Amino acid sequence: MGHHCCSKQKVKRGLWSPEEDEKLIRYITTNGHGCWSSVPKLAGLQRCGKSCRLRWINYLRPDLKRGSFSAQEERTIIDVHRIVGNKWAQIAKYLPGRTDNEVKNFWNSCIKKKLIAQGLDPNTHHLLLPIDQINNNNNNTNACTLSHIHQQPTALVFSSNTQMIKDAKMDMKSPFLTLPPLPPPPDTSNSIHPPSLHGISAIPPFEFLNPNYVWMTTVSDQNQHAVMELVNRSSMGRSTPIGPYQINPSGFEVLEENYMRDTIASLEPRKQLEGVQQQQEEDKVCEGKADNSKELRNGENIDNSFDSCSFDLELEYSGLLPCGTGMYCSSTSSSCIDQLTWGDC
DNA sequence: AACCTAAGCAACCGCGATGAC
């Protein structure tokens, strides 16, 4: 049985033969596809127009990039998916040479499983399990606990008690340092807008990171907020605050977005930042995402998760990082947070 | 070598959006 659009035609189904591919390529390269429903007849194919279109878009187009996805592409998919959800066509716009079908298949066969294995909900990108459960599973009961889920490249989950955060500044070389910014889609003039960065709640502003900077985190007692600062490595002590963020079990939340944006813009100006900011006003979806970051995890109100005397600072830091390049190091000493670094150890 | 299983991928299906009439 053919498609409804070509049920009257006798059409072939299944895999395309090289001869069929050649016919379709020859026809489209010389004539263009025009009306897809007429393509099979004009090209001499026993296929329906829909099948021809799909074959061309997903496989025969000359600008397609074949082969496995790079770490950067994987990173991009995760980041955009966090914002737009299962909008594969929109995600694919950020990956030149990749099709929505390809992105979708890669997500379902690879990324989705990785995220689940890391205890992250692939739909919401939030934690599936309570942080303490993850810690217990790792059999690490030290007060300064780092739970880098083994062999899982895209997430880092760690917790520490309040006093340590107060006593020590956390110097965390971000795993995103080597990753380039989220590229704009090839054509931003069409109806598909670049995804807004507004409301990204589960991650620090990775796209603005620079190898010359390290993250420093302090905790504000009154507001129960953690303030993240970017500190210039070459002039330690001269910090450039990016925060404040509220750090909650769901991740980071920017409390003063304009402050962050202005500061970041001065550090790492992005060409498309203005467009992104405009889009922030329109992007209701992302507002919802931002609200989600305030929502409960395991039924607890976020405010309640910060005990005034002793709360666990929990950072969910999910982002793409190829296996092996982001080995996470931890010290078990009481001052270990000072020594938490990514990389060489 | 044969069988089984899971992963990866190409293709199909169904539905909503859009535009022409």
Added chain:
DNA sequence: TGTCATCGCGGTTGCTTAGGT
């Protein structure tokens, strides 16, 4: 304004292949 054809997208299916036993 309603109907129909077409397009585009997301979800799903099923085939192929690689790896393990």
